[in-house]
Amino acid sequence: MFVDKAKIYVKGGDGGDGLVAFRREKYVPEGGPAGGDGGKGGDVIFQVDEGLRTLMDFRYQRHFKAKRGEKGRNKSQNGANAENMIVRIPPGTVIIDDDTQEVLADLTRHGQQVVVARGGRGGRGNIRFATPNNPAPELAENGEEGEERYIVLELKVMADVGLVGFPSVGKSTLLSVVSGAKPKIGAYHFTTITPNLGVVEVGDGRSFVMADLPGLIEGAHEGVGLGHEFLRHVERTRIIIHVVDMAGSEGRDPFEDWVKINDELKLYNETLAERPQIVAANKMDMPEAEEHLMKFREQVKEVRPDIEIMPISSLTRQGVQELIYRAADLLDQIPEAPLVDEVTEVSERKVYKLDKKEDEGFRIVRDNEVYVVESPYIERMMKRMQLNSHDAILRLARTLRRMGVDEELRKRGAEDGTIVRIGDFEFEFVEGSSYY
Known part of the structure; x- marks a missing residue:
């Protein structure tokens, strides 16, 4: 799983x-x-x-x-x-x-x-x-x-190439054709609900990892559908292969699908809009696909003339090998490191923030007849002290006097025999002396 x-x-x-x-x-x-x-x-x-x-x-x-x-x-x-x-x-x-x-x-x-x-x-x-x-x-x-x-x-x-697109456009079928992966394939939406990884052997000694990612729908950047469960995986890919159903088999317009998916990627993370992308015009073996492809090329050229469009058919394997070669060539041209901002050099100071001087502040409140001293510094100190010896009690008393706790208690009306509570510990206040 x-x-x-x-x-x-x-x-x-x-x-x-x-x-x-x-x-x-x-x-x-x-x-x-x-x-x-x-x-x-x-x-x-x-x-x-x-x-x-x-x-x-x-x-x-x-x-x-x-x-x-x-x-x-x-x-x-x-x-x-x-x-x-x-x-x-x-x-x-x-x-x-x-x-x-x-x-x-x-x-x-x-x-x-x-x-x-x-x-x-x-x-x-x-x-x-x-x-x-x-x-x-x-x-x-x-x-x-x-x-x-x-x-x-x-x-x-961590994948070199990520397959994105609407549900049921043929991403899982493409992955199964080009690699040894066996993703679940079905004639219904969201057949893929978790990423599937496959190693693609190009045939000339090169290879790369391809991920079949769960299908997107409009509003995914806000968590609609699989939403963030899908989009966070796209961030790691070095290249995006955008699979489009060029036959419009579900009555959708290929260009509108392409625009919506790209909008979702950009709204989730603006850097994804700059990620190298190849459009895999899939299902070219079906009727009307050629006609849709011609119109699609014209529409995309007006918006993104740099986008490369490659017609394929995962079913007949038409154009699949050319797509794989092109993806491998593109990977050779870009850095191997993931295109993310890593936070890997995490120092103990950054994680814990414990090396600064501790705040010795305190405040005193009344709980009926009990005076409660609230101070994280004193409470931490007392947890570390073994208060079963006279020396430890004297050390605590010196610390409280140095911090001004004794003086503040007297101002608040503490007298001999007054109960003072600090954390889980209770003491008797003795005027002019210490705590016992």
């Missing part, structure tokens, strides 16, 4: 906790701190694998969580960093943040990587907090939580 869109959850591994430990050697009286740091959590990394052609795997696994770092050890040994989680994706995958709709990366080449969820830093052990005033601190940090987010993956097939 071809799957070209998926929504998944990714989470970097949490950092390992730092350790409180002390030296215990036989001849080292009053040994100092010896607790090591925790290891870094693993990153979630997407990597392009050219052997994949669909997002099918993401229908069965939607959660990707990297492992957490190891805890710090005694004897000043740090915990091991966790291994990164490598998630393989097919070339042509666009990675989008589901919350912000920001395009994080557009990966097209084998081996390209992007970090989508960074692992948390390991917590510091008590050896890191030793000072002349406190040479044996009972203080360590918890590991930082890993980044987490919902990601939308959109696959745009």
Whole structure:
């Protein structure tokens, strides 16, 4: 089954906790701190694998969580960093943040990587907090939580040539004739509902990939019919072969069909109007096709004299080989790289925006008799602190005084015994002292 869109959850591994430990050697009286740091959590990394052609795997696994770092050890040994989680994706995958709709990366080449969820830093052990005033601190940090987010993956097939046109004009038949692909073919609209890929052997040693894309209808750029499910795949093609039913077998005018499809392409993405295009005038074996072709050439010449029109019949194979040769020649003349703006060099700063100085602002609100201190900075700090030691409580108290939280609480009327809540933690306020 071809799957070209998926929504998944990714989470970097949490950092390992730092350790409180002390030296215990036989001849080292009053040994100092010896607790090591925790290891870094693993990153979630997407990597392009050219052997994949669909997002099918993401229908069965939607959660990707990297492992957490190891805890710090005694004897000043740090915990091991966790291994990164490598998630393989097919070339042509666009990675989008589901919350912000920001395009994080557009990966097209084998081996390209992007970090989508960074692992948390390991917590510091008590050896890191030793000072002349406190040479044996009972203080360590918890590991930082890993980044987490919902990601939308959109696959745009990587094909050299894309077949476009109204439903039932013969795109699938043409692909089956020129390649080994076996697309579903039927005498009804939207027989093709997902892209079909086939490798076309030109016959002179050259080859290219051709995609039979689902049929368009008017209004597709707004999502009508298969709409965007089709149009995003056209962006990857280097050449467009526009298949037109020259016999007008369904009572439609070939020129109007050609104009409408081109309008839809341009309205979806203006760059598609500049993409090299060959018109395959199909069904030339049917009555009145020659007459329609003459009129079609005149009409197209008035609008786009540069457009090349090649009469073919997928059924009798008339003109098919000439079309393939012409497409191969045209591919030789244009760059091999996909004609898209790639966002592949994604730095951690761009994705996460974590390297800037954190805002130490706060605000205090009342919840009945409880004073609630709201500050993302303090809450993150408290999550990392192991608040089961006197040293940790003193460090928190110093931070709150430095930020002016004590003073603001007094202005708001806090007294001895007043309950103060920060995140999930509650303390008693003691005038002129600290929190306990």
